[in-house]
Amino acid sequence: MSNRVINILVPVISVILGLLVGAVIMFVSGYDPVKGYIALWNGIFGDAYNMGETVRQITPYLLSGLAVAFAFRTGLFNIGVEGQLIVGWFAAAYVGVAFDFPMYIHLPLAILAAAVAGGLWAFIPGLLKAKLQVHEVIVTIMMNYIALHTTNALIKVMSDGGDNTGTIQASASLKSAFFESMTDFSRLHYGIFIALAMVVVMWFILEKTTTGFELKSVGFNQHASQYAGMNVQKNIILSMVISGVFAGLAGAMEALGTFQYASIKSGFTGIGFDGIAVALLGANTPLGIIFGATLFGALKYGALNMPNEAGIPVEIVSIVIAIIIFFVACGYVIRYFLEKTNKKKEAK
Amino acid sequence: MSFLEVLYFIIPSAIFYAAPLIFTAIGGVFSERSGVVNIGLEGLMVMGAFIGILFNLMFVDTFGSMTPWYALIAAMLASGLFAVMHAVATISFRADQTISGVAINMLGVAIALFSVKMIYGKGQTDYIQERFIRDDIPYLSEIPILGPMFFKDVYGTSILALIVALLAWFVIYKTPFGLRLRAVGEHPMAADTMGVNVTKMRYIAVILSGALAGIGGAVYSQSISGEFSHSTINGQGFMALAAMIFGKWHPLGALGAALFFGFAQALSIVGGEIPYIDRVPSYFLHILPYVLTILAIAGFIGKANAPKASGVPYIKGKR
Numbered sequence: 001m002s003n004r005v006i007n008i009l010v011p012v013i014s015v016i017l018g019l020l021v022g023a024v025i026m027f028v029s030g031y032d033p034v035k036g037y038i039a040l041w042n043g044i045f046g047d048a049y050n051m052g053e054t055v056r057q058i059t060p061y062l063l064s065g066l067a068v069a070f071a072f073r074t075g076l077f078n079i080g081v082e083g084q085l086i087v088g089w090f091a092a093a094y095v096g097v098a099f100d101f102p103m104y105i106h107l108p109l110a111i112l113a114a115a116v117a118g119g120l121w122a123f124i125p126g127l128l129k130a131k132l133q134v135h136e137v138i139v140t141i142m143m144n145y146i147a148l149h150t151t152n153a154l155i156k157v158m159s160d161g162g163d164n165t166g167t168i169q170a171s172a173s174l175k176s177a178f179f180e181s182m183t184d185f186s187r188l189h190y191g192i193f194i195a196l197a198m199v200v201v202m203w204f205i206l207e208k209t210t211t212g213f214e215l216k217s218v219g220f221n222q223h224a225s226q227y228a229g230m231n232v233q234k235n236i237i238l239s240m241v242i243s244g245v246f247a248g249l250a251g252a253m254e255a256l257g258t259f260q261y262a263s264i265k266s267g268f269t270g271i272g273f274d275g276i277a278v279a280l281l282g283a284n285t286p287l288g289i290i291f292g293a294t295l296f297g298a299l300k301y302g303a304l305n306m307p308n309e310a311g312i313p314v315e316i317v318s319i320v321i322a323i324i325i326f327f328v329a330c331g332y333v334i335r336y337f338l339e340k341t342n343k344k345k346e347a348k
Numbered sequence: 349m350s351f352l353e354v355l356y357f358i359i360p361s362a363i364f365y366a367a368p369l370i371f372t373a374i375g376g377v378f379s380e381r382s383g384v385v386n387i388g389l390e391g392l393m394v395m396g397a398f399i400g401i402l403f404n405l406m407f408v409d410t411f412g413s414m415t416p417w418y419a420l421i422a423a424m425l426a427s428g429l430f431a432v433m434h435a436v437a438t439i440s441f442r443a444d445q446t447i448s449g450v451a452i453n454m455l456g457v458a459i460a461l462f463s464v465k466m467i468y469g470k471g472q473t474d475y476i477q478e479r480f481i482r483d484d485i486p487y488l489s490e491i492p493i494l495g496p497m498f499f500k501d502v503y504g505t506s507i508l509a510l511i512v513a514l515l516a517w518f519v520i521y522k523t524p525f526g527l528r529l530r531a532v533g534e535h536p537m538a539a540d541t542m543g544v545n546v547t548k549m550r551y552i553a554v555i556l557s558g559a560l561a562g563i564g565g566a567v568y569s570q571s572i573s574g575e576f577s578h579s580t581i582n583g584q585g586f587m588a589l590a591a592m593i594f595g596k597w598h599p600l601g602a603l604g605a606a607l608f609f610g611f612a613q614a615l616s617i618v619g620g621e622i623p624y625i626d627r628v629p630s631y632f633l634h635i636l637p638y639v640l641t642i643l644a645i646a647g648f649i650g651k652a653n654a655p656k657a658s659g660v661p662y663i664k665g666k667r
Contacts (some may be wrong), residue, residue: 029466039649077446078385134646135654137446138388138593141586142638153631267582276450283376315467318458326433 005340007251009290010331011281011323015295018324021202022316032187035310038218040317043305044261044298050305052183055192056258058297060085061197063250064275065293066202067243069284071136073206074239075219080125081141081247083147084118086265088251090151092115094158095263096168096255101270111194113250118248119241121147130233136240144268152264163264174257179332196290203238205242215239277325296321354622356496358611361618363498363506367392367611368568370509370586373602374516374561374594380597381520382412382553383533383657387449388434391456392558393641395430396565398460401576402467404476415478420505424559431558432457432551439550442661453585461578472577480505480571505567512560516599529553530598533655538663546662564588569595590641597655609637 023033064081071078078084094115099106123137155165187344206212218235219227226232233238250271255262272310279297303317327334352394372389376459386392403419404560411418434452437443464473482501489499520526531539539547573580585663595601616633617627 025462029462031513057490079450128646129641132646138589138645139642141387143641145583145586145638146635151635153629219391230658236508273450273454277454280447313462315458315462318454318463318606322451322455322458323452325436325447326443327449329447330437330441332442338549 006335007283010107010334011283011290011292011328012325014324014331018320022320026281026316028191031312032310036306036312037118038300039297039306039309039312041300042309044066046305048182049184049186050301052179052186052188054298054301056186056188057301058251058293059192059195059257060191060206060250060271061193061293061297062258062275062280062289063198063246063290064271065254065278065282066198066286067246067272068275069279069282069289070206071235071239071243072284073219073280074186074215074235075222076126076129076236077137078122078125078140078144078240078247079137079242079245079276080122081250081274083140083144084121084244084247085110085182085251085254085269085272086147086151088114089123089250089255090165090174090262091234092152092252092253092255093165093168094154096172097158097165097261099172100169101171103171105170105208107174109257110168110172110256111249114248114252114255115245116236116248118244118246118251120168120244122240122244122247123237126237126244129240130236139333144272148265148268151322155262166254172256173190173260174253175260181324186229186259189253191253191257195248195253199286199290200251202246202289206286211238241328245258247275258279274321277321278291280325280328349481350395352493356623357581358430358614358618359497359616360501362607364503364571364609365609365613365617366607367503367506367509367608368564368572368584369588369591369609370513370603371564371567372585372589373606374559374599374650375564375590376592377516377520377552377595377597377599377602378560379557380592380618380658381533381610382529382550383536383655383662384435384438384554385445385449385552385555385659386554387446387589388431388452388456388585389449389557389561390581390583391449391453391590392427392431392561393565393579393588394453394456395566395582396427396562397461397569397573399423399426400566400569401437401473401476402463404478404570405474408477411514413478416476416480417504419570420563423562425562427562427565428559429605430553431555431561432539434558435551435554436630439554439663441549442663445659445661449664457578460576464576473575475575480567480573483612487635499600505571505573508602510603513599513603516618520599532662538655540662540664550662561585561588590637593654601616601642608640612636644662 022266026033026036043050045051064085067081068078092110095110095113127135128134128139129136158165171181174191176190200294206216214235217230217234221333223230274296278289278292282292299317299321303314306312306314306316372393376386376389402420403422404415408415434448437448438445465471468657480503482503485499485502489495521528528539528544528549532544532546536546568584569576569580587609591605592602594605612633616630
């Protein structure tokens with residue numbers, strides 16, 4: 001087995017193991033796993049509406065996965081995607097509500113606002129990491145909470161003590177009449193094209209530009225990159241900012257597409273944290289992220305059907321996703337067993 | 349309200365809100381001192397909070413007013429067991445410690461909510477009948493000024509938290525076990541050469557951190573929230589992590605930081621009743637712990653260094 005095959009096998013085996021563990025948990029808890037997974041399947045592919053909603057759910061996952069993966073490639077762990085997403089969400093909603101422009105200005109402006117907000121939110125941990133060697137994980141976690149409280153406070157101010165920004169102007173909306181007619185009025189919106197375009201953008205930056213080469217190089221070995229004359233500090237900041245831009249765009253998808261508003265949140269959306277799972281499963285590659293986002297987005301949305309059809313709490317899917325991350329993180333062991341069985345075969 | 353009355357009011361509340369953070373932060377100190385980053389504290393706390401409430405609701409008829417204390421032990425055992433997962437992944441399977449921690453956080457919430465829905469058929473548990481109760485400490489509460497501040501109407505759990513912090517300081521700095529623990533976290537290879545079992549030390553530390561986080565969660569749920577739902581533990585674990593860093597990986601530092609964060613939390617909740625404080629928007633009090641933590645690790649409040657080997661799996665024979 002070549003290295004390449006093993007690299008693909010590890011996530012595949014992890015997903016299978018995750019689903020198996022999920023089945024065992026359902027069985028032990030007195031539920032019928034077969035019924036559960038059929039309900040999950042129907043929740044994803046059951047009818048046009050569900051399929052539309054599934055793709056709608058995949059959209060922000062693509063972007064949050066890209067955000068985590070992009071930072072990973074430069075050796076940075078951006079747990080702050082959640083916070084960057086929240087500020088992006090608010091910024092897009094604010095521009096969407098507060099201004100009144102023709103669509104060809106308003107929509108790009110709202111999207112840009114989200115990207116800038118997310119980028120700025122990621123700039124702070126990037127700067128601290130580059131200049132003061134402060135670990136980005138802790139800073140981004142703290143920034144998540146600051147983002148949550150800040151946007152909540154801003155929404156409160158904006159709505160005079162209310163808990164909602166109000167619906168955005170139609171000129172800033174990503175809503176799609178075409179998709180609505182196709183998918184029985186699901187909330188599927190044009191954002192999916194933006195998300196897919198960003199996958200290409202990530203691939204292009206990393207594989208086709210000098211900047212991308214430098215970013216990856218810094219991820220592999222900072223000292224060697226420094227020696228080769230690259231500006232390590234600049235690359236660290238740049239990587240965080242680009243990552244934050246992707247995260248901010250994920251927020252724009254929610255603000256301009258799915259919900260059309262921003263409201264006060266008691267807790268996190270979870271999309272940013274699930275982005276870690278998406279990136280990990282997709283091995284931080286653009287193509288892998290499409291698979292990761294599709295799988296997790298579909299699981300998350302499809303699970304909503306499980307309580308109705310099979311009487312199983314939706315959280316079973318969160319358990320499965322966590323277990324999958326766990327197995328991918330323990331890839332060393334899976335690799336070890338694969339290589340061991342491989343050697344045995346060769347010996348025969 | 350006079351200044352003294354304000355103190356009588358705010359200090360007990362601060363200690364009250366700090367107690368869960370103290371337990372969990374001390375747990376974090378053990379884990380990180382041994383060289384294992386434990387971002388999973390939040391998930392471990394969720395598990396503790398859930399098991400605490402579950403045990404309390406199930407056995408309240410058997411144990412009566414002592415139920416919360418037995419529930420504390422149950423939560424400690426459950427979260428300690430849950431932490432084994434993090435230990436196996438990071439120590440034996442060489443998984444990325446941060447990612448494993450993220451998985452623990454997701455899993456803790458998911459398992460707890462799954463179980464709640466399975467058992468109660470809704471998103472939250474019933475309210476518990478027996479909570480931790482406050483009591484005056486005999487003699488000490490009669491001391492003028494200090495008495496009403498620290499010893500009147502205190503929770504037993506708050507006293508326990510202080511004792512645990514002191515005990516942790518003693519164990520980590522004054523016993524052979526503590527010396528080995530720190531050695532394993534600073535330079536595992538050197539410790540290994542001197543005959544210290546790195547794997548065993550790290551397993552013990554991670555399980556300890558789980559057990560303490562479990563206690564922290566159960567204290568929170570049984571004294572502050574009184575029930576368990578998706579938002580019972582909402583960032584408490586991360587705040588404990590912050591307290592540990594703000595306290596520079598030192599048990600007493602973590603204690604001080606946790607007390608301070610408890611103070612900030614208390615202010616944001618009861619501040620509206622205190623003159624002057626009621627004019628500060630609660631927003632600033634909400635973000636205070638997080639901003640302070642960023643400043644602390646950025647080195648603006650003294651330099652804080654993590655244990656050297658923290659975050660790195662130990663692989664024998666690898667330089």
